[in-house]
Amino acid sequence: MTTPNYPLALAIATAGWSNHETARLINERAQRDGFRGVAIDHSRVGRWIRLGEKPRPPVPDLLAVLLSERLGQTCTPELLRLTPGHRVHVFLDAAEHEALLAVATAANLPVEEYVRALLRADLARLPSRPR
Structure with a gap:
């Protein structure tokens, strides 16, 4: 059984980002921060939201930082339910x-x-x- 990730969906929607935009921003931040193996696409972001899949490090931290900056409030991988429960x-x-x-x-x-x-x-x- 899969459970949608409502906290992540809400944060991304509040940021005003599409799945495409979210993936692009993660890839850009990963590249800028020296993480060369990160290659996220919109369908992966959709699976995190719809199916509750968990991204591998460093993606949870990168996404939390991006959302924190955009929303002006602290978002952690735990609050976004991006870590194993x-x-x-x-x-x-x-x-x-x-x-x-x-x-x-x-x-x-x-x-x-x-x-x-x-x-x-x-x-x-x-x-x-x-x-």
């Missing part, structure tokens, strides 16, 4: 799943995003977080 499997009964789906729909969020937000909010309330 950790999966947690939670088994719900049918009623629990339906309730969760109903609340996520009311919040206009995909259920995965809503669950992620719930977990992050609970984790933030913990007295100390191991690093």
Whole structure:
């Protein structure tokens, strides 16, 4: 199962860039910064957004810098969900799943995003977080 990368899609849309423009800017920055093996095209950017594929280094850092400069706010590879994540499997009964789906729909969020937000909010309330 693939999950679209909504944070990345939103950042690129807010920047006003197309997939072509995003790829061109990454390639230019990579060339300028001495990364000779980077050759991104628009279809690759589309797969990062639609399928949640993760680009290989140094691309996540390059894209985060470009978006930070364009948007005037800090964008990190983690915030853009360009780094590998950790999966947690939670088994719900049918009623629990339906309730969760109903609340996520009311919040206009995909259920995965809503669950992620719930977990992050609970984790933030913990007295100390191991690093």
